[in-house]
Amino acid sequence: MTLTIETLQPRLVALFQSVIVRQQLSQGYLFSGDAGTGKTELATWIALRLFCSHVVNGQPDGTCSECQRILSGNHPDVVKVAPEGQSLKIEQIRFLKQELTKSGMETNQRVFIIQDADKMTVSAANGLLKFLEEPAPQTYLILTTTNKNQILPTIISRLQIIEFARLPRPQLIAQLTTAGISTADAAVLARLTNSLPTAQEWLASDWFDPLRQKVWQWFSHIQDNNPSAFVDVQANIVPVAKERSIQNEALALILLMLQDVLELHFGRGDSLSFPAQQAQLTKWAENATSQQLLTQMEATLAAQKYLTANVSFQNTLERLTLQLL
Template sequence: MTFTIETLQGRLVELFRRIIGQGQLSQGYLFAGDTGTGKMELAQWIALRLFCQHVDAAGNPDGTCSECQRILSGNHPDVVVVAPEGQTIKVDEIRFLKSELSKRGMETNQRVFIIQDADKMTTGAANGLLKFLEEPAPQTYLILTTSAKNQLLPTVLSRLQIIDFQDLPRPELLKRLQAQEISANDAALLAHMTNSVTVASELAASDWFNPLKERLWQWLTHVQQHNGQAFVAVQTQIVPLVKDKIAQGQALAVILLLYQDILALHFDQRGDLSFPQAEKTLTSWAENTTVAKLLQQMEAVLQAQRYLNANVSFQNTLEDLTLKLL
């Protein structure tokens, strides 16, 4: 069986293949990296490797035996996955996990527990893990995954082996996006917005992504022309389209990428643009500005992102940004 994780993180698969083969698997790990880098896939691969009935000569699980199939379908009693319900992992979920951690395996002596998005644990939930991390039960393995390592309690981090996941190389990411029937131009932009093929595909398939690109381009054109219609576009074209916080954050990300392209073209760097199809227009804008002004404009966009994260309304944030850019 060929696992996606081997193409995403071949080095880490080889590392854990060797560790498990030598009987040196630690009892607590933190897998840290961006969305789409294979954290959950590797955690699952480890569970498959530990329980597989037909591990091959190279140390790979076959993926087809009954044990592997139960893990892949989420039905193995000795492989427990905890994921956030809503925005947080609450104390009750960790309390359940702690009760399970104290038990022996139902069918074997070993158990695997995976906590997805561990940075979303409440402080109480995170503290609830400390007893296990200090005195782990034999043959019980705990794997936490996170995209925000710095949001975990230092007391938790200090008791885990931290494995950092590298981003998917950009050429490979572009290749995978285009294999999903995403156009080369859209792939160029999406690859700057996320390192996750899944997230990029969801964005491309959303009902707001393509209209948003077009409306932001029109808005920026007004801004570049010092045209007051940019304010009208905020209220009538952009705000009605992006109704949730995620889409609003992506709108500001696209604006920042537009300015990054202008800055790159100012220095005649053309190889990695987010908007390659607009190179001619972006180049003309780059030729009619200064580095100091571009940096000032980019700082204004970054400030807008901070306002949005501080729960300033998106309309007020974008209108304030428009005023600064004009």
């Protein structure tokens, strides 16, 4: 199931419907939010709404020739730019700058969408400033990002920022299970990502399931006060979590396991990340005090900060192991 932008972000769609009707659309926007929250989809919806030949009740019909060309990437007045590799290159921004100086080829309006704008190089970002300082009439620039803190303040100051809310967890789980992901997998993935494509990519990867199993084994040893947890770090978890992004997910999994134990300790458990392991989690919850669990939670949150501060993953996890045992 692929959710439409009207279902994913109904409040924002209603907002932009009203803004466009009142002809108050700003010339520069920054759409900020987690992956999977519909940023690019809403940017595309705005382009569809502006160019559609048969708008019905404030909605583009999606079937007219204008809409079809936008959806297929063939409309000359709707330009999308996405990173090539790890960054948006200066050549891509040069192309944009050339296009931004032109009038609409078929109409008097143009829409430019820059995906993952936080991946712009400094020179590429600076290349946008002239347009943002003196935008051409009826030319609209929409940037999307999952990390607005990585965008130059000089650019942010010239854009209207729109924050995208995460999809409610029950709705996301329904989306994941409808796409063929098991209920158990969906329960944990819905805590880690808001994106169906990302969830599917992780499940198909060679690291996600092994990491989940190795972290569970380590966590079991921690809860049972078993010193084998120290062996788990170097022998099992570190070899799987070689990249920083995977290391972040390892700590996120630990935090989710602790949250499950804490919920069960306080008599809840209707929204577990690991529902298939509820019996074992309940046993640990019954054998721990509230203070012990809160201390473990604080130590894990601190470990996330250490990793962010570039402390090595192995040192971070070994330190956490020592604190939790």
